[in-house]
Amino acid sequence: xxxxxxxxxxxxxxxxxxxxxxxxxxxxxxxxxxxxxxxxxxxxxxxxxxxxxxxxxxxxxxxxxxxxxxxxxxxxxxxxxxxxxxxxxxxxxxxxxxxxxxxxxxxxxxxxxxxxxxxxxxxxxxxxxxxxxxxxxxxxxxxxxxxxxxxxxxxxxxxxxxxxxxxxxxxxxxxxxxxxxxxxxxxxxxxxxxxxxxxxxxxxxxxxxxxxxxxxxxxxxxxxxxxxxxxxxxxxxxxxxxxx
Numbered sequence: 001x002x003x004x005x006x007x008x009x010x011x012x013x014x015x016x017x018x019x020x021x022x023x024x025x026x027x028x029x030x031x032x033x034x035x036x037x038x039x040x041x042x043x044x045x046x047x048x049x050x051x052x053x054x055x056x057x058x059x060x061x062x063x064x065x066x067x068x069x070x071x072x073x074x075x076x077x078x079x080x081x082x083x084x085x086x087x088x089x090x091x092x093x094x095x096x097x098x099x100x101x102x103x104x105x106x107x108x109x110x111x112x113x114x115x116x117x118x119x120x121x122x123x124x125x126x127x128x129x130x131x132x133x134x135x136x137x138x139x140x141x142x143x144x145x146x147x148x149x150x151x152x153x154x155x156x157x158x159x160x161x162x163x164x165x166x167x168x169x170x171x172x173x174x175x176x177x178x179x180x181x182x183x184x185x186x187x188x189x190x191x192x193x194x195x196x197x198x199x200x201x202x203x204x205x206x207x208x209x210x211x212x213x214x215x216x217x218x219x220x221x222x223x224x225x226x227x228x229x230x231x232x233x234x235x236x237x238x239x240x241x242x243x244x
Contacts, residue, residue, distance in 0.1 A: 002116050005031040005039050008052035008078075017050065017108075024109045036066045047073055048116050053090075054079035054101070060093050061198030067094030074115040084129035087122075089195065091130065097121060150191060157184050161201040 004027050008014035014032045021027040031039060039049065049066065053059030059077070067075060074096035080086050082100045090098060097115035099107060107121070114121045122130075150158065153174075160170045167185065171178045185197055194200055 001028050002026060002112060003028050003030050003047040004050055004112060005029075005033070005047070006050045006052075007033055007036055007039065009034050009055040010052075013052065017052075020105065020108065021112075027109070027112065036062055036069075039066075039070075048096075048112050049073060049075045050078065050112065051075055052078040058196050058198060060089055061196030063090055063095055064093040064196070064199045065201075074118075076111055076115050084126055087126055088129055088133050092133075093199070150188060154184055154188050154191070157181065158188055158200055161185070161188075161197055164201065 004021055006014045006017050006021075006029060008017065011034065014034070018029040018032045021029050033039060036051070049070065051063065051066065053063065056062050059080075063075060063077060067073075075094060076097035076099070077090050077095045078099050079101050080090060080098050082102060087098055087100075096118075097111045097120060099111055111121050156174070157170060160173060165173065167178060167181045171181045174181075188200055189195065189197065192200060
């Protein structure tokens, strides 16, 4: 029996998903909530989080934060686009599986089961894109790769992001203009190769590293996540085809 927690802002949708899983059999829906913060701890052995990112706002940041709070717990994202770039971005943030907006409901149970056993259901096209992404990140990690360090002010703001401060709160804390804070945050994300401020905060919170080490390890973490996703796709001797 696989424990499943459903996260979806739309009540009708999340209760419908819970009902479908109960009817499929083999799944125990232990929660159906609207926000990630409402999720109670799950079993790290057979638990899976089913997360609808369509109406979640910053889906990537939310998945990153959820993965940071629940290390080792598979997260299956629902409603991603069919673009390989988006799928890979979620894999880098820690997603263990996905269902695009066009995939049939029949894939739901199989995708959750694969995620629970450490495998990734994906099309050959997505598997190829993951392989290409791993090669790109590996190349970036080689000596002499382009790494741009954070400035002292950017490092200071990264610490405040980790503490959960908003741009306005950072502006007041450091006595600098709000547009200046926004520019710094943009530069931080650009230098670290991240997509959302939540990524920078969760990364710093997880690793507890000094800022130079944080920068050096950034590409390595992303490479490991992409490579893990690729290994899941190969777990059955090759990628498992799913509609794409």
